[in-house]
Amino acid sequence: MLTPDLPANENTRIKTLQNLNVLDTPPEQRLDRVTQIAAKMFNVPIALVSLVDKERQWFKSCVGLTASETARDISFCGHAILSEQALVVTDTLADERFADNPLVQGEPNIRFYAGIPLEHENGCRLGTLCIIDSKPRSFNTDDITLLKELAVLVELELVNKLPNTTDPVTGLSNKAGFKLLAPISLKVCQKLNLKVSVVYLFMKGLLSYRHDRQKYITILNTTAELYKTTFRATDIIAHYDENGFVALVSNADKHNTQELLDCLITQMNDVDFEVQHDSPIELITGVIDSSPFCDIDELIFNAFIKLHEQGEGL
Structure with missing residues (x-):
């Protein structure tokens, strides 16, 4: 030696x-x-x-x-x-x-x-x-x-040279973090010839809770925890914007991912976010199959299109 x-x-x-x-x-x-x-x-x-x-x-x-x-x-x-x-x-x-x-x-x-x-x-x-x-x-x-x-x-x-890539409330990646990690995950899928799907969860009505900071944080953290337990450690998940969460799911087609999403929504409805709602939050989802050779902006755009179709324009 x-x-x-x-x-x-x-x-x-x-x-x-x-x-x-x-x-x-x-x-x-x-x-x-x-x-x-x-x-x-x-x-x-x-x-x-x-x-x-x-x-x-x-x-x-x-x-x-x-x-x-x-x-x-x-x-x-x-x-x-x-x-x-x-x-x-x-x-x-x-x-x-x-x-x-x-x-x-x-x-x-x-x-x-x-x-x-x-x-x-x-x-x-x-x-x-x-x-x-x-x-x-x-x-x-x-x-x-x-x-x-x-x-x-x-x-x-x-060495802290990255822009902030973590959402301070949920601890998940934020939009910047997602855009750094997702392209690498796509390369993994290209290398291993794996299927890719993307899911976007839009929480319509969530912003009406921002006047009650603690309630708003509770809803976000509950959703984030369920996202982490529903999806796998190798899936790229993020609190993508104020209203929504996104996941890039590798080695899964739209059908497989929809099953995960249905499980997630069932759990969210069961726990009711652990808060007393002043007004209902409507969960709107968009799930797409995609090629790992797409760039990440194209994937997110297609997921948004599907989301708007499901939400009739939100």
């Missing part, structure tokens, strides 16, 4: 990482969504946002592992941050750097690793977005490009 060297700028790198105030903080949906997409995109059991600290690698986001950190001297990511290029190990047992590594010989039995360094704007590489499999596999230049696109999102999130 080869222990990773220290980068030439190690002192600055550690200081930069610590100044982000992200180490040992709770998981965040904005990053978890990226690792979930990565795991699905490449059909791997493990995807991580790993930050390389002084003596450990710590996982800010983790799919497929229960551990929150490992020692730096046995980490793959410690090697990955030594270069600006992707580190791809197609078979760890054939690589003298890793063949006898404890993470290869024991849990999680790493046989494949691909990691993209996460770079701060000052040039320091702080960690990686990486994917791991327990069996050898190939990884071509197109795959590297897709993983890099996801890594860019992580970089932007970590």
Whole structure:
């Protein structure tokens, strides 16, 4: 096993990482969504946002592992941050750097690793977005490009260079966040030849509750929670605008998505938003099948058209 060297700028790198105030903080949906997409995109059991600290690698986001950190001297990511290029190990047992590594010989039995360094704007590489499999596999230049696109999102999130992409009330993605994540999900569907559908839920009458802030927030949060439990972690869901919620559903046609939506509406009617209504809220939906080769604006436009058809002009 080869222990990773220290980068030439190690002192600055550690200081930069610590100044982000992200180490040992709770998981965040904005990053978890990226690792979930990565795991699905490449059909791997493990995807991580790993930050390389002084003596450990710590996982800010983790799919497929229960551990929150490992020692730096046995980490793959410690090697990955030594270069600006992707580190791809197609078979760890054939690589003298890793063949006898404890993470290869024991849990999680790493046989494949691909990691993209996460770079701060000052040039320091702080960690990686990486994917791991327990069996050898190939990884071509197109795959590297897709993983890099996801890594860019992580970089932007970590150093707060993104515009606000999270709705402050519901914790879901907002319109800006949806428009960042949805195109990547479409690329996943293109790569895996999966069906795509889009659902838009319009809550007619919702804005009449804005005079009662607490009631308005209760309605939004109840709807958001039901959206999260109805749709899957890999679906892209958002509080898209003041009146509505949207979901980009992968590997599902219109019929499958309509079943999910019917379940959602039944639950919403059952809980009655946990508030005493002054006036009724009418739920109007639009569901469409689409090609993953459409751009996101076209998808949303088509969903709006369907919504207006259902709502007779709203």
